[in-house]
Amino acid sequence: MAPISIxxxxxxxxxxxxxxxxxxxxxxxxxLLLDLAISEEKKHLLCGMGLLGIGVALFSVYAxxxxxxxxxxxxxxxxxxxxxxxxxxxxxxxxxxxxATGYSEWEGTHKGEFYSLILLSTSGMMFMAKGTDLMTVFxxxxxxxxxIYVLVGFHRNRMSSLEGALKYFLLGAFASGFxxxxxxxxxxxxxxxxxxxxxxxxxDPRILASPLFLAGTGLLLVGFAFKVSLVPFxxxxxxxxxxxxxxxxxxxxxxxxxxxxxxxIRVLLVALPGxxxxxxxxxxxxxxxxxxxxxxxxxxxNNVKRLLAYSSIAxxxxxLVGLVSGDVLGGQASLFYLLVYAFMNMGAFGxxxxxxxxxxxxxxxxxxxxxxFKYPALGALLTLFLISLGGIPPTAGFVxxxxxxxxxxxxxxxxxxxxxxxxxxxxxxxxxxxxxxxxMVTPDVEVAVPRPPRILFSMALCASAVVVVVLGIIxxxxxxxxxxxxxxxxx
Amino acid sequence: xxxxxxxxxxxxxxxxxxxxILTRRNAVAVLMGVELVLNAANINFxxxxxxxxxxxxxxxxxxxxxxxxxxxxxxALAIFLRMFATTGTVEVDMADHLxx
Numbered sequence: 001m002a003p004i005s006i007x008x009x010x011x012x013x014x015x016x017x018x019x020x021x022x023x024x025x026x027x028x029x030x031x032l033l034l035d036l037a038i039s040e041e042k043k044h045l046l047c048g049m050g051l052l053g054i055g056v057a058l059f060s061v062y063a064x065x066x067x068x069x070x071x072x073x074x075x076x077x078x079x080x081x082x083x084x085x086x087x088x089x090x091x092x093x094x095x096x097x098x099x100a101t102g103y104s105e106w107e108g109t110h111k112g113e114f115y116s117l118i119l120l121s122t123s124g125m126m127f128m129a130k131g132t133d134l135m136t137v138f139x140x141x142x143x144x145x146x147x148i149y150v151l152v153g154f155h156r157n158r159m160s161s162l163e164g165a166l167k168y169f170l171l172g173a174f175a176s177g178f179x180x181x182x183x184x185x186x187x188x189x190x191x192x193x194x195x196x197x198x199x200x201x202x203x204d205p206r207i208l209a210s211p212l213f214l215a216g217t218g219l220l221l222v223g224f225a226f227k228v229s230l231v232p233f234x235x236x237x238x239x240x241x242x243x244x245x246x247x248x249x250x251x252x253x254x255x256x257x258x259x260x261x262x263x264x265i266r267v268l269l270v271a272l273p274g275x276x277x278x279x280x281x282x283x284x285x286x287x288x289x290x291x292x293x294x295x296x297x298x299x300x301x302n303n304v305k306r307l308l309a310y311s312s313i314a315x316x317x318x319x320l321v322g323l324v325s326g327d328v329l330g331g332q333a334s335l336f337y338l339l340v341y342a343f344m345n346m347g348a349f350g351x352x353x354x355x356x357x358x359x360x361x362x363x364x365x366x367x368x369x370x371x372x373f374k375y376p377a378l379g380a381l382l383t384l385f386l387i388s389l390g391g392i393p394p395t396a397g398f399v400x401x402x403x404x405x406x407x408x409x410x411x412x413x414x415x416x417x418x419x420x421x422x423x424x425x426x427x428x429x430x431x432x433x434x435x436x437x438x439x440m441v442t443p444d445v446e447v448a449v450p451r452p453p454r455i456l457f458s459m460a461l462c463a464s465a466v467v468v469v470v471l472g473i474i475x476x477x478x479x480x481x482x483x484x485x486x487x488x489x490x491x
Numbered sequence: 492x493x494x495x496x497x498x499x500x501x502x503x504x505x506x507x508x509x510x511x512i513l514t515r516r517n518a519v520a521v522l523m524g525v526e527l528v529l530n531a532a533n534i535n536f537x538x539x540x541x542x543x544x545x546x547x548x549x550x551x552x553x554x555x556x557x558x559x560x561x562x563x564x565x566x567a568l569a570i571f572l573r574m575f576a577t578t579g580t581v582e583v584d585m586a587d588h589l590x591x
Contacts, residue, residue: 177528184535
C-alpha cells in the first residue's frame with residue numbers, strides 16, 4: 001500500500017476555510033476547562049470568555065472576506081453565503097450569551113457546560129451552513145442537535161424542561177434517520193454526496209425519473225422540514241420551546257432555524273434546480289400550510305413562549321415563500337429575513353424573559369398587564385419587536401416581508417403572495433394582543449415586577465432594537481450583501 | 492451476497508425501525524427503532540460504495556454515522572434517566588403536560 005501523502009498547501013487552505021469554526025470549538029473547550037479551575041463567585045468570567053471567543057470568530061469571518069475558499073476536497077466551502085450565515089449564527093450566539101449573563105444568575109445556569117454546549121452547537125450550525133457535501137451537512141446537523149437536546153433539558157428537575165427535551169429528542173432523532181436514509185438513497189442512485197456534482201447529474205433524465213432518487217429527495221426534504229419546523233412536521237416545536245430554558249428557546253428559534261435554512265437553500269438552489277418543476281408544488285403547499293397553521297394556532301395561545309413558538313413556525317413559512325421560486329431574488333429575500341428574524345425574535349424573547357418572574361408560571365399573557373406604563377422602556381422595546389414580527393413599517397420585519405412577497409409576485413406566484421399577506425395580517429392580531437395587554441389591561445393584582453437587567457443584557461436588547469430599526473429604514477446595503485451571497489452560491 | 496439482496500435487507504431494516512418508532516410507547520424502544528433506521532442507511536452506504544462507486548466514501552460515511560449514533564444514544568439515555576428519576580416511567584404517553 002502506498003504511503004499517504006499530505007499536500008501541505010491544500011491542508012493550509014482547508015484549515016483556512018474553517019478558521020471561525022476552529023475558534024468557536026476551541027473556546028467551547030476552554031470554557032469547559034476554565035469552569036473547573038475557577039471558584040463559584042467568579043463563574044461570570046465563563047460568559048465573558050465565551051463572548052470574547054465569539055468576537056474573535058466574528059473578526060475572523062470578516063478577515064477571511066467574501067472570497068471563495070474550498071477546503072477538505074470539496075466538503076466545506078467558505079463563500080459569501082457561508083460568511084453571511086456565519087455572521088447571523090454568531091450574532092445570535094452572542095446575543096444568547098449577553099442575555100445569559102442575567103438569566104444564568106436567576107435560574108442557576110452559571111455552569112461551564114451550559115456555555116460550552118451553546119458554543120459547540122454554534123460550531124455545528126456553522127459547519128452545516130458551509131457544507132457542500134450532504135455528509136458535512138448531516139454531520140453539522142447532528143453536531144448542532146445533540147447539544148441542543150441537552151440544553152432543552154438543562155433544568156433537569158423541572159418536568160416541563162425534561163418533557164420538552166424528550167419530545168425534541170425523539171422527533172429530532174427520527175428526522176435525522178429520515179434525512180440519513182434520504183442521503184443514502186441519493187448516494188445509491190448518483191454515487192456521490194457532493195452537492196455541486198449532484199447538480200450536474202440532474203440533467204440526466206434517467207436519474208430524475210428514478211423512483212429511488214425521488215424517494216431520497218422526499219426523505220431529505222422531510223428531514224429538513226422537521227428541523228426548520230414546517231407543518232406538518234412541527235409537533236415538537238411548541239413543547240420544546242415552552243419547556244426549554246428561555247435563553248435556549250431564543251437561541252433555538254434564531255440560530256437553529258438560520259442554519260437549517262442555510263443548508264436547505266444550498267441544496268435547493270445548487271443541487272436541485274433540475275427538479276424545480278416538480279419541487280415548487282411541494283414547497284408551495286408546505287409554505288401555505290406552515291403559514292396558515294402556525295398563525296391560526298398562535299391566535300389562541302395564552303402562554304407567551306408558546307405563542308412565540310407558533311409565530312416562529314409561521315415565520316418558517318414566510319421564509320419558505322422566498323425559496324419556492326428558487327431564484328436569486330427569492331434567495332436574497334430569505335437570507336435578509338433570516339438575519340432580521342434572528343434579531344427581532346431574540347429581542348422579543350429577551351424582554352419576555354425579564355418580565356416573567358420565573359420559568360413555567362411567569363409566561364402567562366396576563367402577566368404582561370400594566371407593564372407598558374409602569375416600565376416604559378421595556379414596554380416600548382417589546383412593542384417594537386412585536387410590530388416588527390407582525391411586519392408593520394418602519395421596521396425591518398416589514399422590509400423583509402415586502403421583499404419575500406414581491407419576489408413571489410415577480411416569479412408569478414401571485415396566490416402564494418396573497419395568502420402570505422393575509423396570514424401576515426392575521427398574525428398582527430396576536431402580536432397586538434400582547435401590546436394591548438401591556439398598555440390597556442389593568443392587572444388583577446399587582447403589576448409584575450420585571451427583573452432588573454444586567455448591563456450586558458440591556459446591551460443585547462438595545463443592539464437588537466437598533467438593528468430592527470436601522471434595517472427597517474436603510475436595508476439597501478445588507479440586501480446587496482445578501483444578493484452577493486446568493487450569487488456566490490450559484491457560481 | 493449481491494447488491495440487490497443488501498438493498499432489500501437495508502429497506503427491510505428501515506421498515507422495521509419505522510414500525511418500532513411508530514408503535515412502541517416506551518422511549519427506550521423508540522430509541523432502538525431510531526438505531527435501526529440509522530443502520531439501515533449504513534448498510535446502503537457500505538453496499539453502494541463497495542459494489543457501485545468503488546470509492547470508500549460511503550464506508551467512511553458509515554463510520555461517522557456509527558459515532559453519531561453512539562453520541563445520540565448517550566444523550567438520549569441521560570434524558571430518559573432524568574425522566575425516570577422524576578416520574579418513575581419512560582413511557583412516552585406520560586409526557587403530556589405541555590399542551591395548547
